[in-house]
Amino acid sequence: MDDVFSIAGVELASRLILGTGGAPSLHVIDETLAASGTSMCTVAMRRVDPTTSGTILDVIDRHGVRILPNTAGCRTAREAVRTAQLAREALETDWVKLEVVADERTLLPDPIELLDAAESLVAQGFQVLPYTNDDPVLARRLQQAGCVAVMPLGSPIGTGLGISNPHNIEMIVAEASVPVILDAGIGTASDAALAMELGCDAVLLASAVTRAQDPVAMAEAMALAVRAGRLARTSGRIPKRFHAQASSPTEGMAVL
Amino acid sequence: MTIELNGQPHEVDDGTSIAELIMSVTGSARGSAAVVDGEIVPRSSWASYELRDGQSVELITAIQGG
Numbered sequence: 055m056d057d058v059f060s061i062a063g064v065e066l067a068s069r070l071i072l073g074t075g076g077a078p079s080l081h082v083i084d085e086t087l088a089a090s091g092t093s094m095c096t097v098a099m100r101r102v103d104p105t106t107s108g109t110i111l112d113v114i115d116r117h118g119v120r121i122l123p124n125t126a127g128c129r130t131a132r133e134a135v136r137t138a139q140l141a142r143e144a145l146e147t148d149w150v151k152l153e154v155v156a157d158e159r160t161l162l163p164d165p166i167e168l169l170d171a172a173e174s175l176v177a178q179g180f181q182v183l184p185y186t187n188d189d190p191v192l193a194r195r196l197q198q199a200g201c202v203a204v205m206p207l208g209s210p211i212g213t214g215l216g217i218s219n220p221h222n223i224e225m226i227v228a229e230a231s232v233p234v235i236l237d238a239g240i241g242t243a244s245d246a247a248l249a250m251e252l253g254c255d256a257v258l259l260a261s262a263v264t265r266a267q268d269p270v271a272m273a274e275a276m277a278l279a280v281r282a283g284r285l286a287r288t289s290g291r292i293p294k295r296f297h298a299q300a301s302s303p304t305e306g307m308a309v310l
Numbered sequence: 311m312t313i314e315l316n317g318q319p320h321e322v323d324d325g326t327s328i329a330e331l332i333m334s335v336t337g338s339a340r341g342s343a344a345v346v347d348g349e350i351v352p353r354s355s356w357a358s359y360e361l362r363d364g365q366s367v368e369l370i371t372a373i374q375g376g
Binding site (some may be wrong): 074076102109121123126140141 | 316
């Protein structure tokens with residue numbers, strides 16, 4: 055069965071998008087990119103450090119993986135728009151993972167600044183993938199603004215708490231006209247599988263892999279979970295029942 | 311002459327272009343963006359843009375990030 059996943063008309067072979075933040079070394083990123091089978095990974099934009107040897111771009115390029123720059127660390131629409139413009143110059147892509155967070159403690163998106171930044175970037179020709187709250191109304195507004203995907207959080211960045219409000223994620227999926235990518239909060243493979251079972255089109259995760267004790271094995275686990283969850287979603291699960299229903303026939307029982 | 315590069319004083323030859331500065335700092339034209347005195351300089355202008363004494367340059371690149 056063909057099960058094509060595409061964003062803004064670009065087909066991606068994998069429904070697992072890997073964040074590269076938190077990895078102990080470029081070598082680990084190299085191995086996790088391979089183990090995850092991902093088609094796209096995120097990077098952040100920061101000042102050049104001439105003392106570092108080798109760059110993450112060399113590693114990513116070797117795998118032929120698409121690069122999605124983010125605006126991590128930005129608190130205002132103005133900062134996020136500037137960062138996206140820098141990323142477009144640096145990486146020659148108009149795709150951007152738009153992050154505008156309210157504060158350090160929660161790293162929750164600031165919805166007002168986020169929508170403002172999204173509108174501005176869409177007007178400048180960017181393909182905007184916003185990291186958003188699990189708020190169906192905000193997700194709708196971001197789509198109306200012209201975003202090419204919406205990326206609701208499962209729970210706050212780096213917490214590994216999984217999907218706090220599965221019903222909200224289902225509501226976002228139910229009315230979405232663009233891909234829904236579960237972004238942030240994934241702790242382990244079952245969280246990623248649940249995201250896909252709820253109907254998300256893809257999962258974006260970083261810490262769950264990069265900060266795992268064995269990042270490479272966890273990358274493979276996440277790849278399998280995303281595939282399993284997607285297959286389950288498209289296979290038509292059985293309805294939940296209150297009482298038991300025997301799977302073995304009751305006809306033809308021996309008289310004992 | 312002295313420019314400010316990412317917040318630090320940095321010596322360059324007179325007439326150094328942004329393209330030359332980027333090559334000398336990063337060794338590659340790939341993956342960098344330049345902001346001079348608060349204005350983003352498009353990649354297409356790097357070769358022709360000659361830096362002047364005292365200008366403030368921010369060189370930005372991709373690093374690990376979620």
